[in-house]
Amino acid sequence: SAVISQKPSRDICQRGTSLTIQCQVDSQVTMMFWYRQQPGQSLTLIATANQGSEATYESGFVIDKFPISRPNLTFSTLTVSNMSPEDSSIYLCSVAGTGSDTQYFGPGTRLTVL
Amino acid sequence: GQQLNQSPQSMFIQEGEDVSMNCTSSSIFNTWLWYKQEPGEGPVLLIALYKAGELTSNGRLTAQFGITRKDSFLNISASIPSDVGIYFCAGQIPGSNYKLTFGKGTLLTVNP
Numbered sequence: 583s584a585v586i587s588q589k590p591s592r593d594i595c596q597r598g599t600s601l602t603i604q605c606q607v608d609s610q611v612t613m614m615f616w617y618r619q620q621p622g623q624s625l626t627l628i629a630t631a632n633q634g635s636e637a638t639y640e641s642g643f644v645i646d647k648f649p650i651s652r653p654n655l656t657f658s659t660l661t662v663s664n665m666s667p668e669d670s671s672i673y674l675c676s677v678a679g680t681g682s683d684t685q686y687f688g689p690g691t692r693l694t695v696l
Numbered sequence: 697g698q699q700l701n702q703s704p705q706s707m708f709i710q711e712g713e714d715v716s717m718n719c720t721s722s723s724i725f726n727t728w729l730w731y732k733q734e735p736g737e738g739p740v741l742l743i744a745l746y747k748a749g750e751l752t753s754n755g756r757l758t759a760q761f762g763i764t765r766k767d768s769f770l771n772i773s774a775s776i777p778s779d780v781g782i783y784f785c786a787g788q789i790p791g792s793n794y795k796l797t798f799g800k801g802t803l804l805t806v807n808p
Contacts, residue, residue, distance in 0.1 A: 583741070613794055624784060624798045625739070640795075674738050683727035683746065683788050685796060687738035 584609050584677055586688035594694045595665055602661045603691045605675035610655035613678040615685065616648070620671045631658040631675075665695045702785050702799030709775055710807050717802040718769040719785035727788040728761050728768040729796065734781045742783075743770070775806050 585608040595601050605614065614631040629637040629650055637650035652658045662669050672692050676685040702719045709715060719728070727746055731739035743754050745761035745768060752759055758771045768787075772779055785799040 586738075615795075624800045625786075625796075626798075627795055630793070630795070678794055683794060684729065684741065684744045685786075685794075686741060687731075690738045692736075 583686045584611060586675065586677060586686060588673075588675060588688040588691050590691060591689065592692035592694075594696060596696055597666055599665055600661055600663045601665065601693060602659050603673050603675075603693075605658045605660070605688055607656045607677050611677040611679055612655070613685075614652060614658045615676045615678075616650060616658070616660045617674045617676065617687075618671045619674060619690070625674065628660070628673075631660075662693065665693075667695045669693065670695045700785055700787060700797055700799040702802060704802055705800070706803040706805070708805045708807065711775060711777060713775050715772040715775055715779075715804060716769060717783060717785075717804075718767060719787070719799045720767040721787060721797075722766065723789055724765040725787035726765075726790050728759070729786040729788075730757075730759050730768070730770045731784045731786060732781045733784065733801075739784060772804075775804075777806050777808050780804060780806050 587606045589604045616628040617625045619625050627640050628643045629639040631637050631650050631652040633652045649661045672690045674690045676687045678685045700719045700721050729744050730742045733739045743759040748765045749763050750761040756773045782801045784801045786796040
């Protein structure tokens with residue numbers, strides 16, 4: 583399986599600011615995804631990060647709030663914009679290979695918004 | 697959206713006991729995945745199931761893909777303290793472009 587790293591591992595941010603989270607994979611992967619895990623909850627898919635085109639967002643998530651970049655097959659960023667305390671969550675990236683139904687997750691970024 | 701019903705929500709057991717948890721859905725899934733998440737970590741893949749009826753083991757863990765393609769179970773035998781964590785099932789719906797739907801998780805506590 584791929585080795586996935588995320589930066590930062592955690593952060594405490596002020597309301598109204600933005601935070602960009604990076605996801606780096608040690609090998610080229612076709613599919614990259616971003617998830618949110620609210621405190622004590624399960625994982626909810628935010629979007630699929632598409633290389634060379636705009637991300638595909640799930641219902642309830644919009645590009646203005648969660649802009650995503652995917653400049654190549656090993657890297658993606660998720661920005662949480664104009665943050666509020668309700669955005670306090672763990673943000674996770676995951677990857678899957680071509681034709682693979684199996685996803686592997688990064689360690690997550692723990693965000694607290696004050 | 698699609699929902700997975702995962703049960704039990706939590707379990708508190710003694711070391712050495714066997715554990716069973718399951719997930720059910722009203723929809724058919726192509727793939728069932730079982731993950732474990734420990735505090736401060738991302739989910740780690742334990743077992744992946746790709747075919748109806750498939751039974752797969754990974755050490756003390758055994759999981760099965762239900763014949764109807766709408767359910768899966770995970771068994772842990774002879775539990776040990778390091779089995780503590782939250783176990784999530786996840787399924788992939790046909791035609792969903794590899795997107796996963798997650799259960800709500802089973803919190804497992806093992807008493808030494």
